[in-house]
Amino acid sequence: MDAGLDQAQSLYPFILTEEQEALRREIRSFAAREIAPHVMEWDEASVFPLTVTKKLGAMGLLGIIFPPELGGVGLSYVDYVLAIEELSAVDGSIGIIVASHNSLGTNHIFLFGNEEQKNKYVPRLASGEWLAAWALTEPGSGSDASSARTTAVKKGDRYVLNGTKTFITNGHYADVTVVIAVTDKSKGTHGLSAFIVEKGTKGFRPGKKENKLGLRASDTSELIFEDCEIPEENLLGAEGEGFVDAMRVLDGGRISIAALALGIGRGALDAALAYVKERRQFGKAIAEFQGIQWKLADMATELDAARLLTQRAAVLKDAGRKVTRESSMAKLFAGEVAVSICNDAVQLFGGYGFIKDYPAEKYYRDVKLCTIGEGTSEIQRLVIARQLLGKP
Numbered sequence: 137m138d139a140g141l142d143q144a145q146s147l148y149p150f151i152l153t154e155e156q157e158a159l160r161r162e163i164r165s166f167a168a169r170e171i172a173p174h175v176m177e178w179d180e181a182s183v184f185p186l187t188v189t190k191k192l193g194a195m196g197l198l199g200i201i202f203p204p205e206l207g208g209v210g211l212s213y214v215d216y217v218l219a220i221e222e223l224s225a226v227d228g229s230i231g232i233i234v235a236s237h238n239s240l241g242t243n244h245i246f247l248f249g250n251e252e253q254k255n256k257y258v259p260r261l262a263s264g265e266w267l268a269a270w271a272l273t274e275p276g277s278g279s280d281a282s283s284a285r286t287t288a289v290k291k292g293d294r295y296v297l298n299g300t301k302t303f304i305t306n307g308h309y310a311d312v313t314v315v316i317a318v319t320d321k322s323k324g325t326h327g328l329s330a331f332i333v334e335k336g337t338k339g340f341r342p343g344k345k346e347n348k349l350g351l352r353a354s355d356t357s358e359l360i361f362e363d364c365e366i367p368e369e370n371l372l373g374a375e376g377e378g379f380v381d382a383m384r385v386l387d388g389g390r391i392s393i394a395a396l397a398l399g400i401g402r403g404a405l406d407a408a409l410a411y412v413k414e415r416r417q418f419g420k421a422i423a424e425f426q427g428i429q430w431k432l433a434d435m436a437t438e439l440d441a442a443r444l445l446t447q448r449a450a451v452l453k454d455a456g457r458k459v460t461r462e463s464s465m466a467k468l469f470a471g472e473v474a475v476s477i478c479n480d481a482v483q484l485f486g487g488y489g490f491i492k493d494y495p496a497e498k499y500y501r502d503v504k505l506c507t508i509g510e511g512t513s514e515i516q517r518l519v520i521a522r523q524l525l526g527k528p
């Protein structure tokens with residue numbers, strides 16, 4: 137490699153390091169072999185790809201951002217974005233499973249857990265032996281997450297959890313779930329705390345498994361807590377700081393949802409590019425029409441702009457900077473343009489864009505989550521505006 141590019145990691149997406157090229161090749165060949173042949177079958181039957189998640193664990197992708205001493209592979213957020221994009225270009229469901237596991241559930245324990253908690257949970261999660269979920273949303277509180285009603289009441293050396301979480305990614309399959317619950321209602325955003333709840337804990341069970349528009353191979357479930365007792369050592373971070381910590385976790389999580397959008401958008405663009413060269417109307421390939429070319433040019437330009445914003449957030453995150461504004465900008469822009477790109481892809485496929493034998497319709501369905509999950513586009517605008525106006 138060019139000596140001037142030794143530190144080239146931060147130059148992605150302009151130039152990939154040899155390691156990044158190798159990572160991309162490895163994920164592309166894995167996705168082509170193990171994911172692509174099953175995408176529609178899993179989508180139609182809403183099959184959670186448990187065998188694939190185990191293999192992703194063996195490849196290190198379930199511990200990609202965690203240090204080797206805790207069983208991870210110690211790669212950067214820049215590499216993580218690349219990995220999520222590659223997986224999501226083939227199947228967004230795999231992208232969201234990996235993203236939620238890494239940047240929400242496991243990362244909350246990694247960032248805010250004490251040494252004992254980190255040593256107990258992160259190695260098993262990073263290796264893929266265990267899968268993580270992260271439960272903030274409730275039926276009555278989504279955007280306004282601090283109005284959660286799930287309670288955690290201290291009784292002796294235990295906390296007793298009661299309430300319902302909704303729309304939780306990996307909910308049915310997670311071995312470990314980080315749950316945000318109210319410990320002192322009078323303290324507002326400083327009255328919520330985070331807890332680690334293990335699968336099989338008495339009083340804790342997954343409820344309704346959602347039947348979704350897209351990302352149908354990922355699991356989105358209700359979680360029910362009925363007098364669920366957990367030991368006090370499962371309090372994660374300081375009591376009362378669970379919501380504030382959760383917002384920090386989302387700063388990183390939103391980068392991975394931007395990467396999910398990049399992947400789905402790129403998958404749709406690649407599919408459209410191949411199709412317009414093959415499809416002939418008026419005696420020539422439709423790629424010959426200027427109207428089609430302009431659409432393709434706009435799609436590619438928007439996607440690259442989204443990738444730049446996403447990589448900026450990732451580079452700053454790797455540098456240890458606060459990325460609240462940058463991750464929200466990346467997530468907002470990438471989510472919105474990816475929806476538009478997938479819409480254009482369906483249009484370029486014409487009637488075949490509406491038919492399940494062709495790939496465009498699935499990208500179109502899957503991508504919509506990117507303007508909703510981990511804070512809607514409207515909430516990203518609120519976060520960005522607050523940062524601009526210097527509000528807390």
Ligand SMILES: Cc1cc2nc3c(=O)[nH]c(=O)nc-3n(C[C@H](O)[C@H](O)[C@H](O)COP(=O)(O)OP(=O)(O)OC[C@H]3O[C@@H](n4cnc5c(N)ncnc54)[C@H](O)[C@@H]3O)c2cc1C
Binds near residue numbers: 279302305351
């Ligand atoms: C597939 C999927 C996976 C998910 N995974 C998880 C997960 O793993 N963990 C988890 O905790 N949650 C998860 N969620 C929940 C997700 O984060 C929420 O759905 C999202 O934050 C929106 O909340 P809501 O659905 O209650 O919508 P609401 O908050 O009810 O919003 C409804 C509409 O009102 C708008 N709105 C609300 N407030 C304002 C405002 N102040 N100004 C302007 N507009 C506003 C919203 O933007 C939206 O358009 C998931 C959701 C889905 C669909």
